[in-house]
Amino acid sequence: MITRQDVEHVARLARLELGDAEIERMREQLNAILGYIDKLRELDVTNVEPTSHAVPLVNVMREDEVVPCLSQDQMLANAPDRVGELFRVPRIIED
Amino acid sequence: MSTLTKTGWDVVIGLEVHAQLLTRSKMFCGCPTAFGARPNSQTCPVCQGMPGVLPVVNRRAIEFGIKTALAFTCRINPACRFARKHYYYPDMPKNFQISQYEEPLAEDGALEIDVDGASRAIGIQRLHLEEDVGKLLHEGTLETAQASLVDYNRSGVPLMETVSRPDLRSPEEAAAYLRAFRAVLVYLGVCDGNMEEGSLRCDANVSLRPRGATELGTKVEIKNMNSFRNVKLALEFEVKRQRQALAAGERIVQETRLWDADRGYTRAMRSKEYAHDYRYFPEPDLVPLEIERAWVDAIRAALPELPRQRRERFVRQYGLPPYDAGVLTQSRALAEYYEAAVREFRQPKIVSNWIMSELLRELPGDDERAIERAPVPPANLAGLLRLIEDGTISGKIAKDVFQKMVGSGEDARTIVAREGLTQVADEGALAAVIDQVLAQNPKAVEDYKGGKTAAKGALVGQVMKATRGKANPAIVNRLLEEKLSKI
Ligand SMILES: [Zn+2]
Numbered sequence: 151m152i153t154r155q156d157v158e159h160v161a162r163l164a165r166l167e168l169g170d171a172e173i174e175r176m177r178e179q180l181n182a183i184l185g186y187i188d189k190l191r192e193l194d195v196t197n198v199e200p201t202s203h204a205v206p207l208v209n210v211m212r213e214d215e216v217v218p219c220l221s222q223d224q225m226l227a228n229a230p231d232r233v234g235e236l237f238r239v240p241r242i243i244e245d
Numbered sequence: 246m247s248t249l250t251k252t253g254w255d256v257v258i259g260l261e262v263h264a265q266l267l268t269r270s271k272m273f274c275g276c277p278t279a280f281g282a283r284p285n286s287q288t289c290p291v292c293q294g295m296p297g298v299l300p301v302v303n304r305r306a307i308e309f310g311i312k313t314a315l316a317f318t319c320r321i322n323p324a325c326r327f328a329r330k331h332y333y334y335p336d337m338p339k340n341f342q343i344s345q346y347e348e349p350l351a352e353d354g355a356l357e358i359d360v361d362g363a364s365r366a367i368g369i370q371r372l373h374l375e376e377d378v379g380k381l382l383h384e385g386t387l388e389t390a391q392a393s394l395v396d397y398n399r400s401g402v403p404l405m406e407t408v409s410r411p412d413l414r415s416p417e418e419a420a421a422y423l424r425a426f427r428a429v430l431v432y433l434g435v436c437d438g439n440m441e442e443g444s445l446r447c448d449a450n451v452s453l454r455p456r457g458a459t460e461l462g463t464k465v466e467i468k469n470m471n472s473f474r475n476v477k478l479a480l481e482f483e484v485k486r487q488r489q490a491l492a493a494g495e496r497i498v499q500e501t502r503l504w505d506a507d508r509g510y511t512r513a514m515r516s517k518e519y520a521h522d523y524r525y526f527p528e529p530d531l532v533p534l535e536i537e538r539a540w541v542d543a544i545r546a547a548l549p550e551l552p553r554q555r556r557e558r559f560v561r562q563y564g565l566p567p568y569d570a571g572v573l574t575q576s577r578a579l580a581e582y583y584e585a586a587v588r589e590f591r592q593p594k595i596v597s598n599w600i601m602s603e604l605l606r607e608l609p610g611d612d613e614r615a616i617e618r619a620p621v622p623p624a625n626l627a628g629l630l631r632l633i634e635d636g637t638i639s640g641k642i643a644k645d646v647f648q649k650m651v652g653s654g655e656d657a658r659t660i661v662a663r664e665g666l667t668q669v670a671d672e673g674a675l676a677a678v679i680d681q682v683l684a685q686n687p688k689a690v691e692d693y694k695g696g697k698t699a700a701k702g703a704l705v706g707q708v709m710k711a712t713r714g715k716a717n718p719a720i721v722n723r724l725l726e727e728k729l730s731k732i
């Protein structure tokens with residue numbers, strides 16, 4: 151069972167600010183999802199390898215070669231805020 | 246608890262070392278890894294963490310990881326996988342770092358260290374690969390900053406994390422481990438080992454427990470130690486802090502503390518700076534790796550000689566004392582310098598003495614680049630030693646010549662010829678000087694004849710002074726004895 155506290159904790163980790171009504175709605179939805187997982191649990195999967203990837207591929211690698219980057223201007227154009235050649239972000243140390 | 250004496254505690258330290266791998270391109274994209282480029286000039290949508298991009302593993306990074314794991318006698322896992330480690334911090338714009346979690350590249354190895362003449366194997370728990378994160382600069386001081394500035398050039402550079410077992414028993418052992426670790430990486434050519442530039446970073450877990458206990462005490466993680474010296478100082482401080490707290494009957498709080506090198510203490514990080522809840526899960530964009538036996542075997546077959554093996558060979562092949570061999574093999578560049586010099590001047594112990602006393606006075610022996618670019622290359626050192634051997638200059642003059650070689654980069658013969666430093670071995674000329682010295686020092690002569698043999702030393706000194714150090718000391722000694730015996 152997902153509690154209010156669980157929702158608040160996950161919201162904090164995801165840096166989401168939720169109102170009271172939203173927390174309650176999320177709690178119900180998450181419980182519904184977990185309820186579905188419980189249903190899947192009824193299947194016997196003792197001899198099935200856990201799947202983390204849907205494609206049957208291994209060892210996809212590239213050679214250690216440099217390819218051109220995007221230019222500094224192009225990359226910095228994505229910045230909501232910048233100082234010279236650097237991205238500027240809100241201060242991260244909280245009191 | 247406070248009844249335990251100051252020596253009643255065992256120190257338990259484990260180290261986590263992050264090493265930037267010397268690949269040309271990043272871990273999951275083709276951006277270059279070169280240090281010192283303009284900020285944000287070496288990035289692309291992959292290493293900036295844009296949505297919808299596809300990371301692809303750099304084969305050489307895996308190869309370097311396997312190489313290192315083999316050097317530490319780890320077991321290479323036949324299958325490994327990357328995982329997402331989630332956290333929110335502007336050094337990683339996609340809000341997760343691609344790392345390895347439950348299935349690391351390698352596990353269960355060891356690194357032998359030497360402390361106080363005894364060697365000990367320190368366990369290595371695991372070795373895994375991940376991507377480095379961007380670099381944060383604070384606007385103003387950390388306390389007053391209204392904003393942080395970010396450079397993402399480092400974001401995505403291949404990092405290898407190696408976690409030791411809590412087998413280290415003192416700050417000295419921790420420093421020895423880190424040195425030995427660094428030497429192995431540099432010999433392998435997988436990392437440049439530069440702590441100041443951040444290519445090698447070290448965190449420590451420190452705890453104390455009553456002497457003889459087997460259960461571990463509460464551990465404290467120490468971060469931000471960016472040099473060998475700081476690692477030792479920070480650990481010494483932390484051990485003392487915990488010892489005092491325990492002696493006062495306090496409990497140690499499990500926390501992360503930052504070493505403040507300027508102020509010389511560790512301080513607790515505020516809890517919000519390290520809320521650990523990483524929610525690891527397999528990275529869906531990267532398929533698993535199945536490391537082939539043949540690949541591992543090929544890498545093993547191509548492993549270079551490692552520091553320990555080289556040290557043992559130096560003792561065997563050149564007859565050096567283990568201490569000399571240890572100093573000379575602390576970096577690959579220094580070991581190669583030594584062997585190049587010995588090839589040209591085949592007296593291994595003399596070459597060793599000159600490197601240890603003169604070259605290492607000028608250059609740090611563990612700085613690969615400094616040794617490679619030494620102003621006195623091995624051939625020039627050998628040239629200088631030949632001039633001593635054939636009697637052209639005295640050992641004392643040679644030390645001055647060495648200093649001049651360091652300053653100008655010239656070879657010894659050039660300096661000796663220009664400055665007229667050639668040793669006076671002309672017996673006629675020396676005899677004349679000795680006659681003059683004997684005439685001017687009747688008291689010393691009298692003392693010598695009266696049985697004070699030490700007086701001869703003073704007379705030799707006078708002759709050397711009169712020739713400005715250029716007299717051949719062996720000839721001076723012989724001539725002086727002959728003349729004194731006739732007086
Ligand atoms: Zn990139």
